Amino acid sequence: MASWFRRSRPRVEAPTLTPRDTAAAALRVDLGELAPASDVFLGHCAALHLVFIEQLTTAMSNAPRVADKDALARVSGVVLTRYLALAAEIERHQLDKSDIMQPHLDGVEEFERRTQGGEWYEQVASAHVTIGFLTDFWMRLAAGLPGELRGRVTTALSSGDLEGPVHRILERAIAANPKLSSRLALWCRRLVGDTMLQARSALVLRDDPARTESQIEPVFTELIAEHTRRMDRLGLTA
Amino acid sequence: MASWFRRSRPRVEAPTLTPRDTAAAALRVDLGELAPASDVFLGHCAALHLVFIEQLTTAMSNAPRVADKDALARVSGVVLTRYLALAAEIERHQLDKSDIMQPHLDGVEEFERRTQGGEWYEQVASAHVTIGFLTDFWMRLAAGLPGELRGRVTTALSSGDLEGPVHRILERAIAANPKLSSRLALWCRRLVGDTMLQARSALVLRDDPARTESQIEPVFTELIAEHTRRMDRLGLTA
Numbered sequence: 001m002a003s004w005f006r007r008s009r010p011r012v013e014a015p016t017l018t019p020r021d022t023a024a025a026a027l028r029v030d031l032g033e034l035a036p037a038s039d040v041f042l043g044h045c046a047a048l049h050l051v052f053i054e055q056l057t058t059a060m061s062n063a064p065r066v067a068d069k070d071a072l073a074r075v076s077g078v079v080l081t082r083y084l085a086l087a088a089e090i091e092r093h094q095l096d097k098s099d100i101m102q103p104h105l106d107g108v109e110e111f112e113r114r115t116q117g118g119e120w121y122e123q124v125a126s127a128h129v130t131i132g133f134l135t136d137f138w139m140r141l142a143a144g145l146p147g148e149l150r151g152r153v154t155t156a157l158s159s160g161d162l163e164g165p166v167h168r169i170l171e172r173a174i175a176a177n178p179k180l181s182s183r184l185a186l187w188c189r190r191l192v193g194d195t196m197l198q199a200r201s202a203l204v205l206r207d208d209p210a211r212t213e214s215q216i217e218p219v220f221t222e223l224i225a226e227h228t229r230r231m232d233r234l235g236l237t238a
Numbered sequence: 239m240a241s242w243f244r245r246s247r248p249r250v251e252a253p254t255l256t257p258r259d260t261a262a263a264a265l266r267v268d269l270g271e272l273a274p275a276s277d278v279f280l281g282h283c284a285a286l287h288l289v290f291i292e293q294l295t296t297a298m299s300n301a302p303r304v305a306d307k308d309a310l311a312r313v314s315g316v317v318l319t320r321y322l323a324l325a326a327e328i329e330r331h332q333l334d335k336s337d338i339m340q341p342h343l344d345g346v347e348e349f350e351r352r353t354q355g356g357e358w359y360e361q362v363a364s365a366h367v368t369i370g371f372l373t374d375f376w377m378r379l380a381a382g383l384p385g386e387l388r389g390r391v392t393t394a395l396s397s398g399d400l401e402g403p404v405h406r407i408l409e410r411a412i413a414a415n416p417k418l419s420s421r422l423a424l425w426c427r428r429l430v431g432d433t434m435l436q437a438r439s440a441l442v443l444r445d446d447p448a449r450t451e452s453q454i455e456p457v458f459t460e461l462i463a464e465h466t467r468r469m470d471r472l473g474l475t476a
Contacts, residue, residue, distance in 0.1 A: 050298065050307055053314075057295035060288065066336040066343070069288055070325065076291075077318045080311060087308065098304040105304070 031137075031219050034203040034212070035144020042090050043100030044108075044202050045138050045153075049083040051108045055116065055127045062120035063169075071165045072124070078160030079131070085156030089149065111198045115191050121173045121180060122187050128166045129191045130198075132230055135162075136223050137199040163230075170234055185236040192227060196220065269375075269457050272441040272450070273382020280328050281338030282346075282440050283376050283391075287321040289346045293354065293365045300358035301407075309403045310362070316398030317369070323394035327387065349436045353429050359411045363422050366404045367429045367465065368436075373400070374464050375437040378457055401468075408472055423474040430465060434458065 035041060053076050060072035090097050115130050117123045135157055142153045174180050199220075206212045224238075231238035273279060291314050298310035328335050353368050355361045373395055380391045412418050437458075444450045462476075469476035 047304075050311060053311060054295060054299045057292060057314075061292045066285075066339045070335060073288060073291060073318060073321060076295075077315065077322075080315045080318070083311060084315075097308060101304045 031141045031203065031215070032143035034205065034215060035141050036202065036204050038093065038145055038149055039095050039100045041141065041145060041153075041202075042086055042093070042095065043097075043102075044104045045157075046083060046086040046090065046097075047101045047104040047108045048134065048138075048198075049079055049086060051112045052079045052127070052131050053083065054112060055123065055130070058116065059120055059123035059127055062123060064120070068124075068169050071169055075127075075162050075165050078162045081159055082156050085159065086153070089152060089156070093149075107201055108198070111194060114194045117187065121170070121184065124166060124169050124173070125184050125188055126191055128163070128170060128230065129188050129227065130195045131166075132163055133192070133195045133223055133227055134199060136226050137219075138202075140219055140223075141202060167230075167233060174234060174236075181236060184234075185231070185238075188231060188236060189238065192224070196223075199223075269379045269441065269453070270381035272443065272453060273379050274440065274442050276331065276383055276387055277333050277338050279379065279383060279391075279440075280324055280331070280333065281335075281340075282342040283395075284321060284324040284328065284335070285339045285342040285346045286372065286376075286436075287317055287324060289350045290317045290365070290369050291321065292350060293361065293369070296354065297358055297361035297365055300361060302358070306362075306407050309407055313365075313400050313403050316400050320394050320397055323397065324391070327390060327394070331387075345439055346436070349432060352432045355425065359408070359418060359422065360425050362404060362407050362411070363426055364429055366401070366408060366468065367426050368433045369404075370401055370468050371430070371433045371461055371465055372437060374461050375457075376440075378461075379440060405468075405471060412472060412474075419474060422472075423469070423476075426469060426474060427476065430462070434461075437461075 036044070056072050056076040056079060060069050060076065063069045063072060087097060090100065111130075115126045117126050139154060139157050142150050142157070144150075145153055170184070174184065200216075203216065228238040274282070294310050294314040294317060298307050298314065301307045301310060325335060328338065349368075353364050355364050377392060377395050380388050380395070383391055408422070412422065438454075441454065466476040
């Protein structure tokens with residue numbers, strides 16, 4: 001088990017970082033050297049986005065309020081747009097979508113089953129936590145792609161607003177029922193392990209475990225810090 | 239029970255119609271006089287489109303092949319685009335989305351539960367039959383909307399290609415496993431009753447049952463004829 005699984009309380013930010021440096025810092029630390037080849041990257045990331053669409057549509061389906069259904073339908077449309085951009089890259093590289101996505105279906109679907117909540121607000125929280133974390137992760141992993149593809153993938157993965165609307169749904173649900181807080185905090189904490197394992201499954205690990213570890217660790221520390229900020233904004237303990 | 243429920247074998251076309259007249263005939267026979275007010279129309283039709291998105295996403299989720307998942311994700315995007323156009327009309331009329339959609343949620347969700355198949359090809363067939371039939375129905379019902387709204391709703395409901403991709407998925411599934419034919423034919427026949435009841439629930443019925451009946455009957459006969467053609471193209475008995 002890697003050491004970030006044992007860290008009980010992640011360091012949120014290095015003391016020298018001000019909030020406005022966060023985005024810049026995110027670009028400095030990357031996973032480029034552990035990134036898979038372009039076809040594996042695109043196949044895995046595209047398959048994962050289909051699972052994101054499923055997660056969001058399930059949450060939409062179970063939402064009791066029209067306003068939440070509407071917001072989740074739109075957010076699912078944002079993910080579809082990202083998926084279509086990834087699919088366009090696959091076609092641009094004359095790769096076969098089925099060949100490169102099929103090997104990842106079992107893994108991403110198993111991940112979805114493990115992180116799918118029972119109640120609709122758990123489903124929304126799952127989407128918030130897992131899509132947020134994994135999008136941050138794949139953005140960093142994209143550093144390992146060749147130049148133009150890297151730019152287009154980064155643009156695709158950051159298109160549209162996904163986090164804002166999902167945050168607001170959870171914020172309102174918690175305000176309407178403050179008892180949700182502790183339950184959701186536990187639920188979200190439970191999701192992080194599976195989400196990190198899903199992220200880790202995309203890495204091409206080196207033969208030298210110590211070196212691998214030293215490359216992964218700072219990135220995962222950052223990703224957990226972003227997760228913690230996401231929880232903090234909802235008033236939830238990460 | 240209205241007489242079209244008892245008709246064992248619908249008349250496919252009036253003898254005087256050639257295929258190229260069909261679209262024109264569809265425009266001649268409409269349900270305008272039984273259409274609900276604009277706000278009820280928009281609320282019910284928008285709520286129904288959210289259910290269509292759920293149906294298609296469930297089918298996508300369970301599809302074993304990447305190509306089918308990809309096609310179903312795109313088709314779900316077509317429905318989302320139609321939903322967003324309906325939602326834009328709701329906003330344009332300064333109506334409250336929740337107020338006008340909420341009363342229809344129970345009905346459309348119960349309809350979805352009754353028509354959701356167990357196997358993924360049944361789910362695809364359900365989407366094909368119910369979305370096809372109900373889109374034809376709501377297009378005709380739109381004749382009762384005031385001028386400009388009618389045009390915009392008709393444009394919204396006919397945007398994108400939904401039927402073609404879903405037809406091709408079923409066609410391929412049947413070709414790969416010819417035994418599916420008889421099972422799917424029965425399944426699709428089973429869907430028609432629930433689908434007609436869902437359609438009927440949108441009509442504002444008159445006090446005079448005989449007159450109501452005489453207005454509904456020719457339209458439902460046409461809708462069943464279109465359903466029959468949809469099945470015929472798949473080699474399925476309607």
